[in-house]
Amino acid sequence: IDMLTKVAVVTGSNKGVGLAVVRALCKQWQGDVYLTARDVGRGQVAVESLALEGLKPLFHQLNINDLNSIKTAAAFFKEKYGGVDILINNAAIAFKAADTTPVAVQAEVTLRTNFFASRDVLTHFLPLIKPGGTNTPLHLKK
Structure with a gap:
């Protein structure tokens, strides 16, 4: 376990806001x-x-809609780093305005990902957040 190296995890960060945060x-x-x-x-x-x-x-x-994926990732960070210093729970979905998927299906899929799956990430990652630090907000410049 490498307890000395600080580690940040950004969910859903292969594009958009998440990618900008990683950058x-x-x-x-x-x-x-x-x-x-x-x-x-x-x-x-x-x-x-x-x-x-x-x-x-x-x-x-990390697929936040897959509980095994969340558990596997959490175990990796616990074993390698002894926890996580920064968690940015960014992963989410949004339907385009022109999407023809029925509204009830859009609502269900959106809630499943943006609420329940995000909550699952927090359930498994919050216990890994390392204590200490200054609790100072991190202001990222563009």
């Missing part, structure tokens, strides 16, 4: 930064794109 953390924070994605291929492409910018994020597969 900013890699530039401004001292520690290992994990980009996570449900799809390994897309996650690795995102890591490679940041590597072209001279950044060094690490990758771990």
